[in-house]
Every structure is written in structure tokens, then in C-alpha cells.
């Protein structure tokens with residue numbers, strides 16, 4: 295094997311070097327795998343810019359701990375503070391990235407999240423009922439009409455209590471089509487398509503001529519429910535499932551679906567009240583292909599396919615059989631013709647199976663071992679990751695010839711080209727998200743760090759430019775030109791539009807209010823003091839809510855807030871924002887609190903004291919500013 299040194303040519307450093315003070319060319323959003331969150335890198339530098347908390351609590355800024363954000367993690371199984379986050383998709387208009395939202399999936403407790411790219415905040419999380427292992431998600435149609443979620447694990451509908459051995463009879467997979475409101479982005483499950491018991495793995499929407507269709511890869515059409523390793527690898531071919539979502543839409547409108555009672559949580563963050571809330575939805579519309587002819591077709595695909603990728607023209611659909619020694623490429627026009635001519639070879643649970651040859655554009659022969667995922671450069675080429683032979687293979691779609699191959703270090707999963715799954719890829723870079731790093735970085739105990747690799751694909755031959763470590767296991771990623779979103783950033787929240795019920799509009803309004811054993815502290819933060827900063831008359835066992843309003847109206851001046859011995863975490867309050875943390879003191883004493891974010895030269899002075907007295911004592915409630923700050927002196 296080539297060494298890293300020889301694989302990286304001399305000019306690579308120059309290609310990834312972003313001069314201090316200069317911006318990267320692309321934002322790269324990377325799924326955080328079992329961290330449950332999303333990280334943002336600059337490309338080509340590979341510099342980490344931000345972690346966006348999505349499905350996991352995040353102590354750094356209080357996400358999931360603050361009273362305002364807790365509801366984001368609500369589900370019908372109570373609050374779920376973690377997930378396994380695999381795939382991301384940027385919203386699109388006319389098949390092109392529009393820089394508005396980023397969608398993320400949660401595998402374990404099936405959910406789809408929407409992240410607002412003006413604030414880099416998670417603003418909506420929708421739970422998916424009748425689902426498990428929500429893996430073939432969250433891919434979108436060309437105009438973000440729908441975000442799609444598919445089940446990796448089939449389960450009985452309606453959480454029925456049945457024997458596992460009744461898999462064939464009772465277990466089903468589902469493909470959920472979630473409509474996205476054009477202006478607000480709000481998500482709603484429009485319909486779920488009921489599919490046979492099998493494992494939907496990945497999916498992608500059609501585009502251009504195939505606009506009306508969605509393609510899902512599936513494995514385990516053997517319908518095994520134990521030792522899948524062997525039992526789900528019996529057949530030579532599984533399927534790519536082709537769903538005509540336009541037809542499905544018509545069937546839904548025509549009342550062909552049935553409403554099924556179920557419950558699922560829908561969490562939204564309201565920027566005006568600055569608070570997340572949960573609505574429990576009560577039903578979902580289910581479409582059964584039995585009642586909806588011409589809505590779903592099966593295309594045989596060798597062998598245990600993983601990726602299902604659609605090229606920029608929308609004509610070619612690439613299935614990647616992870617156990618196959620070739621890559622099948624299907625043609626959309628051939629699929630349409632095969633459907634017209636009824637070129638079927640039987641059916642699977644009543645769903646017509648199109649003849650393999652009739653749907654096939656051709657096969658890439660001997661591409662490598664373990665093909666997983668394919669992205670496109672917009673110049674007629676495809677790039678497929680090879681898990682077993684640890685390489686990226688470039689091939690031409692028209693004649694299926696392999697053009698180039700480059701090793702990855704090691705065991706590559708997804709590939710990502712900025713816009714590489716849209717109509718207009720930027721064919722400059724490719725990122726490989728790897729599964730195992732082995733010896734690429736300084737060792738860090740039993741677990742070595744996760745890794746991505748950047749390739750230059752602008753020339754005929756690919757060139758490895760850079761390794762960069764990532765957070766959590768990187769699965770898929772999305773990248774877009776920085777210019778698409780960098781100037782849309784919200785710099786601070788307008789304090790006059792802060793409609794939080796706990797906002798404190800200025801220091802004079804700061805107060806402490808007792809109601810039984812509940813104490814509400816309405817506190818302000820501005821450089822470099824907290825008001826009030828002396829509080830007395832709080833007793834052991836009280837529930838103290840610190841509602842901290844950051845009065846700053848400048849970009850990049852968050853204040854933090856933490857109180858000694860708090861069993862929770864700190865808050866990181868953006869300018870113009872109000873956040874709340876609950877504190878229940880267990881013992882008497884003096885509890886200092888302070889700003890945790892170094893905000894000015896007098897940051898260390900930004901602190902105060904809470905006096906906690908024994909339960910039942912008669913210390914009166916008192917609050918104020920016992921410390922005179924230099925700013926206050928200057929104002930006098």
C-alpha cells in the first residue's frame with residue numbers, strides 16, 4: 295500500500311491552506327453518527343467551525359437542559375436525549391441547494407430534524423411513527439416538497455404485540471413522505487406508504503425527468519429476523535423500490551389512504567417566544583400499494599444494496615450492492631418503458647417486479663469490492679466508495695468505464711461532493727467519510743479519532759489533499775458554497791422582538807419573585823455584570839429558575855451563566871435572547887454564579903452571590919446589585 299506521504303503530492307498543502315483571516319470556500323455539514331449532533335467544517339481547510347446540537351443534549355450551550363430547549367427532545371416515549379444521526383440533506387429549489395434549511399435523521403428513535411441555516415439552530419423535530427431504524431432519511435425532492443423517511447427495521451404497525459417469528463405476516467416497512475411548508479419550513483407527515491417486511495436502506499429523489507419518483511434501496515427481502523448476517527444474504531438480488539410520489543399524492547387526495555390512530559411528537563422552536571413546544575399528533579394517513587396501483591414498483595438489484603443514488607440529469611439510478619462485484623446502473627427512461635410494456639417478472643407482495651434487464655442501463659464491471667455510495671461531479675462522472683477495498687472509484691456514466699481509483703485510509707463509507715446529489719454539483723472536491731482510521735493520527739487510547747479525507751477531483755485523476763478528524767462517526771455530509779449562506783446569518787436577536795414570557799427588558803426590570811417554593815429570577819446580562827447579582831431569601835429545596843436575558847445588541851457577544859453546585863449545565867445566551875436554567879439547592883450556603891463565556895476585559899468580574907438559607911428560616915427575599923461596576927461608576 296502507498297504511504298500517506300507518497301499519495302499526497304507536493305502542491306496539496308497549498309490547495310488546502312486557507313490563509314489566517316480568510317474564509318473557506320465551502321461549508322461542510324457532517325453527520326455526527328452516535329454523537330447525535332451535526333458538525334460544521336470549512337472546506338478545503340477541514341477546520342471545525344461549529345457543533346449544532348440536534349438530537350443529543352449539548353452542555354456547551356445548554357441545549358436540551360434549558361427550559362426553553364427541553365421540549366425539542368420530547369417524544370412519545372418521554373424526553374430522549376441522544377440519537378444516532380446518519381444523513382443530512384440541504385433544502386433544494388429546482389434541484390439546486392437554496393441555503394435555507396438542513397435536514398437530519400435520527401435512526402434510533404425515528405425522527406427528522408430541520409436546522410435553520412440563518413441561525414444554525416435546530417428549530418423543528420418530528421417523530422416518525424410506524425418506523426424503526428429511520429435510516430433511508432432525510433432525503434428531499436427537488437423543490438423540498440417532501441422530506442422522506444424510510445425504515446431500516448421493519449416492525450408491526452401500530453406497535454402491535456406479536457411474536458417475532460410472525461415477521462412475514464405482521465412486520466412492515468414504511469416510507470414516510472413529510473411535506474415541508476414553502477415559507478416556514480414546517481414539517482407534517484403527508485402520508486406513509488406501507489411496504490413489505492424488509493429493510494429499506496437508503497434513498498434519493500428523482501430529478502428532471504424522474505422528478506415524480508423516489509428510489510429506495512432495500513435488503514433482507516429474505517425477510518430474516520435472526521442472524522441477518524447469513525440469513526439476509528441468501529438471494530442474488532434484492533430491490534430498488536421505485537415510488538411514484540406524485541401518484542401517491544393523488545391517491546392521498548382521492549381518499550385512497552386510511553387514517554391510522556397512532557401518536558408521535560412534533561417539536562417546534564418559536565423564535566418569537568424563544569421557546570420550544572411539543573404537540574402530540576394523533577393519526578397518520580397510510581397508503582397501501584394494494585389499493586393504489588401504479589404507485590410502487592420493484593427493480594431487482596444485486597446483492598444487498600446499500601446506496602441508491604440519482605445522477606444530476608435524473609436519468610440514471612445507481613444501486614450499490616455491498617456484496618456485489620459490480621455496480622448496476624438503471625435508466626429512468628427504460629424503467630418507464632418497462633412499466634408501459636409490462637415487462638415484469640412476477641411481484642413481491644403484490645408489487646410488480648420490473649425485469650432487471652429491462653430497467654438496466656448497464657453494469658460497471660469489477661469496480662472494486664463492497665460498493666456503497668455514489669456521488670456525481672456534473673461532468674458525466676460518478677464516484678463510488680468501496681468499503682472492502684478501501685478506495686474511491688471514478689467511472690463514466692455513459693459507457694460505465696472505470697477511469698481512476700484512489701485509496702482511502704481506511705474503509706470508506708459515504709462520499710460527498712458539494713451539491714453531488716443535486717442537479718448542479720460543484721465538481722472541485724470530494725470528501726470521503728471513513729469508518730476506521732487505524733494509524734492516521736496520534737493514538738488516543740482504545741478509541742482512535744474519526745476521520746474524513748479530502749480529494750481534489752477537478753482534474754482527470756483524483757488527488758488526495760488532506761485528512762481531517764471529525765466528531766462522532768461521520769456518515770453522510772452535505773456541502774454548499776459559503777456564499778449561499780454566509781451573508782444570511784442572524785447576528786443577534788432584536789431585543790424588542792423578544793416575546794419570551796420571562797424576558798427582562800432592561801436592568802430596572804430585573805426582579806426576583808417567589809410563588810410557594812418556586813422562585814423566578816428575572817436577570818439581565820450585559821458587559822460586564824449580571825443584575826441582580828446579590829440574591830437572598832432563597833431556601834433549601836426551592837426550585838429556582840434563573841431566566842437570563844442577554845441585553846447585548848451586537849454580533850458575537852453571548853454571555854454564559856452557571857451557578858455553583860448546579861446539577862444541570864450552563865447556559866449560553868445569545869444577544870437579545872432569554873434562556874432559563876432550573877436550580878434546586880440541596881444545602882444551605884453561599885452560591886456564587888458567574889458568566890461562563892469570556893466576554894470582555896471585565897468578564898472575571900461578571901458574577902454574583904445567591905444566599906441559600908435553611909428551609910423554614912425567616913430570611914427575607916432581597917435582590918439587587920451589591921457590587922458597583924466600573925461601568926456603573928462611569929455612568930454616574
Ligand code: RUQ
Pocket residue numbers: 380381429496600666667706707708769770
Ligand atoms: S450509512 S456507510 Cu449512510 Cu448509515 Cu452507508
Ligand code: CUA
Pocket residue numbers: 819820821822852853854889890891892893894897898900
Ligand atoms: Cu459575560 Cu463573561
